[in-house]
Amino acid sequence: MGQAQIVIDQVSxxxxxxxxxxxxxxxKVALDVREREFVALLGPSGCGKSTLLxxxxxxxxxxxxxxxxxxxxxxxxxPDRGIVFQHFALFPWKTVRGNVLYGLERAGMPQxxxxxxxxxxIDLVGLSGFEDSYPSHLSGGMKxxxxxxxxxxxxxxxxxxxxxxxxxxxxxRSLMQGELLTIWQGSPKTVIFVTHDVQExxxxxxxxxxxxxxxxxxxxxxxxxxxxGETDILKSKxxxxxxxxxxHLVRVEAIAAQGDRLS
Amino acid sequence: MxxxxxxxxxxxxxxxxxxxxxxxxxxxxxxxxxxxxVAVAWFDLLRSGELLTNAADSVYRGAVGLLxxxxxxxxxxxxxxFSRAVNVLLGPLVELFYPVPKSALIPITVFWLGFGDGSKIxxxxxxxxxxxxxxxxxxxxxxxxxxxxxxxxxxAGRLRVVWDVVVPSALPELLNGIRTAIALSFVLLxxxxxxxxxxxxxxxxxxxGSGGVYDAMxxxxxxxxxxxxxADRSFQLVMRRALAWQx
Numbered sequence: 001m002g003q004a005q006i007v008i009d010q011v012s013x014x015x016x017x018x019x020x021x022x023x024x025x026x027x028k029v030a031l032d033v034r035e036r037e038f039v040a041l042l043g044p045s046g047c048g049k050s051t052l053l054x055x056x057x058x059x060x061x062x063x064x065x066x067x068x069x070x071x072x073x074x075x076x077x078x079p080d081r082g083i084v085f086q087h088f089a090l091f092p093w094k095t096v097r098g099n100v101l102y103g104l105e106r107a108g109m110p111q112x113x114x115x116x117x118x119x120x121x122i123d124l125v126g127l128s129g130f131e132d133s134y135p136s137h138l139s140g141g142m143k144x145x146x147x148x149x150x151x152x153x154x155x156x157x158x159x160x161x162x163x164x165x166x167x168x169x170x171x172x173r174s175l176m177q178g179e180l181l182t183i184w185q186g187s188p189k190t191v192i193f194v195t196h197d198v199q200e201x202x203x204x205x206x207x208x209x210x211x212x213x214x215x216x217x218x219x220x221x222x223x224x225x226x227x228x229g230e231t232d233i234l235k236s237k238x239x240x241x242x243x244x245x246x247x248h249l250v251r252v253e254a255i256a257a258q259g260d261r262l263s
Numbered sequence: 264m265x266x267x268x269x270x271x272x273x274x275x276x277x278x279x280x281x282x283x284x285x286x287x288x289x290x291x292x293x294x295x296x297x298x299x300x301v302a303v304a305w306f307d308l309l310r311s312g313e314l315l316t317n318a319a320d321s322v323y324r325g326a327v328g329l330l331x332x333x334x335x336x337x338x339x340x341x342x343x344x345f346s347r348a349v350n351v352l353l354g355p356l357v358e359l360f361y362p363v364p365k366s367a368l369i370p371i372t373v374f375w376l377g378f379g380d381g382s383k384i385x386x387x388x389x390x391x392x393x394x395x396x397x398x399x400x401x402x403x404x405x406x407x408x409x410x411x412x413x414x415x416x417x418x419a420g421r422l423r424v425v426w427d428v429v430v431p432s433a434l435p436e437l438l439n440g441i442r443t444a445i446a447l448s449f450v451l452l453x454x455x456x457x458x459x460x461x462x463x464x465x466x467x468x469x470x471x472g473s474g475g476v477y478d479a480m481x482x483x484x485x486x487x488x489x490x491x492x493x494a495d496r497s498f499q500l501v502m503r504r505a506l507a508w509q510x
Contacts, residue, residue, distance in 0.1 A: 059412045077415035089409035093431045093508045102427075103417035136510030154417060 004032035005190055006056060006158065011065035012215075013051055025051045027215035028065070035157075036188040040195055040205035040224075042250060044257035048216025049194045053160050056192065057081050069158065079107060082156030086163040088143040090135040096122060096146045097131040103154030121149040124183065141172035152183070158190045165200070177203060198247045202239065210249045213257035220249055296478040305482035313467070314486060321463040322490070324380050325452045328387025332448075333441055336392035340399025340437070341429055344406075357396060365390030365447075366454050373459045383455050383463070390451045391444035398440020402433025435509070438502045445498055449491045464490075 013026040025048040033039050041049040054060045056067055058077040067074045069081065082103075090099050097118055104114035122131055125145035135143055144164060151159065164180075165173040181204060184191060195201050201208045202224045210220045224242055226233060233239050278298055284290060285297040296304075308314040342349045343357075368386055376382040406429050414428045415421075430437075456465025464487050471480035 054412075057412070057416060059415070077412065079416065079418040081416060083413065083416050085409045085413070087409065089407065089413045091410060091413075091428070091431070093434070102414070106418035106423075134508040134510055136508065150413075150417075156416075 003034070005035040005037075005070060006031075006033040006192075007066075007068040008032070008052070008056070009066050009068070011052070011055060011062060011067060013048070013055060013060065013063065015051075024215040026055075027217045029216065029218055030065075031209060031218060031221075033190060033192065036190055038184060038188075038191045038193065038204060038206045040193045040201035040208045041211060042195060042198065042201045042208050042246070043211030043216065043219075044213055044250065044254040045196060046214050046257055047211045047253065048214065049211050050162055052211075052216070053083075053162055053192060053194050056158075057083050057160050079103065079154055080156055081158045081160055082151035082154065083160040083162065084144070084147050084151050084164045086166045088135070088140075088147045088167075090143055090147055090150070092135050095132050095134055096127055096138070096149075099135070099146055100150045100153050103150060107154055117153055118149075121153040122146075124152070125149040125179070139172075140168050141176060144168060144176060148180070148183075156189070158192070161191060161193045163194050163196070166195070166197075173200075180204065196250075198250055199234070199243050202243050202246060203234065208246055210246060211253070213253045219253065222246055222249075293477065296481060300478040301481045301485065304476075304478035305485070308479060308482055314483070317462055317464050317467050318486065318490070320380075321452055321456065321465065324383040324456075324463065325387060325448050327380075328384040328452075329391055329444060329448050331384070331388040332391035332444055333395055335388075336395030336440075336444075337399045337437060339392075340396040340401075340440075341403045341425060341433060343396070343400045344403035344433075345425065345429065353396075357393060361393055361397075365451060369455050369458055372455070378459050378461055382459065383452060386455050387448050387451050391448050394440045394443040394447065395437070396440075398436045398438075398443075399433050402436030403429050405436070406432040435506055438505065442495070442498055442502070445494055446491070449487065449494075453487055 008029055008031040011026060011029045012024065014022050014024055016022045029048075029052060031039075041052060043049050051060065055062055056069070056074065058074045058081070062074060091102065094102065100118040100121055101114055104117060109117070119131070122128060125148055127142060127145050127149065130138065130142065130146075135146065138146065144167075148164070165176050168176065177200060191205075193201070193204060206223070206225050208222045208224050209218055210222065211217065212219045222242070222245070224246075226236075226239060226242075281295070282298040285292065285295045285300075305314070339349075339353055343353050344350075365386065368389060369382075372382040372386045372389075376385055410428050410432065411424055414424050419427055452463070453465035453468070456463035457469045460466045464483055467483045468480055468487070471477070471483060
């Protein structure tokens with residue numbers, strides 16, 4: 001077991017809406033993530049899993065507790081932590097190529113090198129031929145491929161994924177899951193993957209972190225290492241049992257979350 | 264071609280009606296010279312150089328005023344959207360100044376800067392700034408947070424993000440604001456030149472009007488209309504180009 005790359009230590013987070021009461025989104029969360037580990041954050045909506053991701057990304061200020069990445073406290077966003085959002089967050093005024101180039105330009109990569117690298121990642125996600133298309137002309141799946149290429153291209157050590165396949169239809173979603181896994185196996189990065197889909201979490205991740213309903217804290221951490229290369233893993237007995245086990249944990253929280261919303 | 268013909272057919276009909284009404288003196292020739300007389304007057308003005316020099320003066324005033332309004336108004340709007348301090352400082356001023364008829368400022372700008380270019384430029388700048396500011400403000404405020412975060416995570420600094428993400432996000436509304444400003448600039452330009460100027464197209468209109476040279480007056484009015492039309496059409500083209508990504 002390698003040393004932790006990301007240390008999350010007693011992190012709490014409060015949202016203070018302009019009107020209304022403040023909401024405790026995260027309550028003393030502690031978690032270590034190793035280098036090149038694929039971790040899923042799983043929980044009902046509103047459990048603070050995305051908040052935790054945004055804190056690691058440096059998009060929200062860490063006000064209580066601390067988050068270390070490679071030993072240094074997170075202060076702001078940076079290219080060591082790439083992010084992929086549910087709704088793609090592509091720059092709509094840039095073509096696929098322009099989007100992928102953006103991070104490389106910011107990194108100051110020489111022109112020829114960045115053209116080559118952009119093409120390499122556009123090819124990797126299967127968008128060859130769409131380099132000059134604007135996002136508005138792409139399907140949801142293609143948009144997310146472009147967003148993935150954009151983030152992978154500038155080679156962040158850590159990949160933060162915020163329900164990246166949540167807005168896709170189910171066929172595209174399972175296709176993308178398989179491709180993400182292949183890409184990750186090809187060049188492992190640390191991945192923190194937020195989802196509320198149990199099967200997706202078990203299929204992709206090596207560890208699934210189950211979070212409770214609001215205020216979010218960690219309810220269980222479950223090892224989900226399988227031989228992911230195996231065909232028909234989704235139908236294997238051990239996989240189904242694992243999904244079942246985690247589903248029971250999540251169900252209670254989903255019900256609690258719903259009750260919370262009704263009250 | 265056929266489409267263009269249909270599109271401009273009403274204009275042709277209007278021109279024919281004008282000619283007919285004036286030629287058969289359905290209204291007094293004094294009130295409405297024939298279109299052909301107006302055309303002759305227009306060519307005379309063109310040949311004498313009067314039209315071009317005065318048009319150049321007007322275009323210069325309008326362009327400089329607009330440019331200032333677009334740059335400063337756009338900056339103000341974008342920073343109002345992203346800085347609480349700037350918003351607190353400028354927000355009430357924008358609200359207070361918005362409903363003021365900018366034509367009321369003509370005597371003030373003349374009092375400050377005299378009858379020359381300065382007062383016209385200042386007036387157009389003041390009058391055209393707010394639509395641009397409001398467009399930029401609303402556009403910038405609608406910037407998607409995820410886009411800002413994406414850019415930041417790719418290594419863009421805070422100021423860089425304004426230029427790379429906020430400005431393009433604001434562009435559709437900003438350009439609409441500028442289009443309004445262009446139309447407004449013509450109003451203010453002609454009005455201020457009519458009232459207090461010794462050159463420019465507005466000045467010519469007033470001069471010919473008071474001197475009873477009605478065909479020349481109409482010719483100059485039509486020139487202003489044509490300039491406005493060309494300005495708006497060209498800007499629409501620019502908009503369509505700049506927003507091609509909207510698909």
